[in-house]
Amino acid sequence: MRSRTFFCDEADHHPRMTQEGLTAPGDLTLRFWGVRGSICASGPNFVEFGGHTPCVEIRCGERLFVIDAGTGLNALGAHHGADLPQRIDLLFSHLHLDHVTGLAFLKPAVLDKNREIHTYCGNLDGQSAEEPLNRLFSPPLFPITLDALPARFVHHGFRAGETLTFPDGMEVDTLPLQHPQGATGYRFRHAGRTACYISDIEHSEPWPERNLLHFVEGADLILYDGMFTEGEYPSCRGWGHSTWEKGVELCRAAKVGRLGIIHLYPQHGDAMLRDMEQAMQAAMPTAFICRERQKIVLPAEVRVPELA
Ligand SMILES: [Zn+2]
Numbered sequence: 001m002r003s004r005t006f007f008c009d010e011a012d013h014h015p016r017m018t019q020e021g022l023t024a025p026g027d028l029t030l031r032f033w034g035v036r037g038s039i040c041a042s043g044p045n046f047v048e049f050g051g052h053t054p055c056v057e058i059r060c061g062e063r064l065f066v067i068d069a070g071t072g073l074n075a076l077g078a079h080h081g082a083d084l085p086q087r088i089d090l091l092f093s094h095l096h097l098d099h100v101t102g103l104a105f106l107k108p109a110v111l112d113k114n115r116e117i118h119t120y121c122g123n124l125d126g127q128s129a130e131e132p133l134n135r136l137f138s139p140p141l142f143p144i145t146l147d148a149l150p151a152r153f154v155h156h157g158f159r160a161g162e163t164l165t166f167p168d169g170m171e172v173d174t175l176p177l178q179h180p181q182g183a184t185g186y187r188f189r190h191a192g193r194t195a196c197y198i199s200d201i202e203h204s205e206p207w208p209e210r211n212l213l214h215f216v217e218g219a220d221l222i223l224y225d226g227m228f229t230e231g232e233y234p235s236c237r238g239w240g241h242s243t244w245e246k247g248v249e250l251c252r253a254a255k256v257g258r259l260g261i262i263h264l265y266p267q268h269g270d271a272m273l274r275d276m277e278q279a280m281q282a283a284m285p286t287a288f289i290c291r292e293r294q295k296i297v298l299p300a301e302v303r304v305p306e307l308a
């Protein structure tokens with residue numbers, strides 16, 4: 001395990017995070033805009049953990065990556081407004097509806113003709129998301145096509161397992177995950193810190209699977225699919241999801257510093273998730289269940305040169 005780990009969660013509990021823009025240039029920062037799996041949740045039992053489907057903001061210093069375009073993408077867009085970069089790199093775990101339906105609602109960015117939205121999809125044998133997204137976002141399922149929006153969409157395909165290299169030299173590692181039609185796991189490394197996004201995934205037998213173990217080994221944080229309880233799992237086998245217990249096993253085996261459970265079941269309410277979190281923390285004190293809008297900062301371990 002790395003020698004020093006320091007984390008801060010809810011923005012209000014740490015002075016460095018009380019305002020936007022106070023993070024140091026080198027930090028690796030994650031923010032959750034949607035943590036629900038399958039479909040949105042809403043109502044008095046879903047206030048603390050939130051109801052939007054998956055969308056995670058990752059910042060390597062100031063450099064933005066967005067994972068998944070669930071309904072949480074709309075909240076991300078509304079929060080940042082015009083402050084998003086001209087080029088937005090959006091990495092899909094895969095294209096099931098809970099991970100794509102927010103795409104046309106990344107407002108105001110999609111309404112800006114100077115904006116480019118680059119999507120990356122790794123589970124279609126090298127094909128990009130263009131054709132499936134055009135099928136979804138077209139009449140009669142959706143009133144317009146994506147190319148009718150002022151922003152320009154550019155769709156990139158790759159094979160999960162490849163390392164993505166972006167025009168600015170940033171690199172992101174990827175891994176194929178066990179899920180119906182496949183999914184892609186991501187690993188972000190920045191300033192000596194490592195964070196991984198491992199959802200949607202069904203655990204294997206035996207567990208953890210060797211390639212995954214190697215991929216997340218020594219990471220400071222992994223976000224992991226904790227859709228089901230161990231009691232629910234047997235009747236949902238083959239649906240492509242996992243449990244927090246399997247997340248803890250993975251972290252122990254791979255010496256991962258911290259575990260964030262994501263892709264929450266839409267009928268797991270706040271009280272149940274709090275109990276679940278307590279049980280999980282008895283097994284792994286640094287584990288937590290992701291809450292919508294929560295921010296996690298992994299402070300730089302090595303100095304990052306200022307950009308010119
Ligand atoms: Zn999903």
Ligand SMILES: [Zn+2]
Nearest residue numbers: 094096200240
């Ligand atoms: Zn899925």
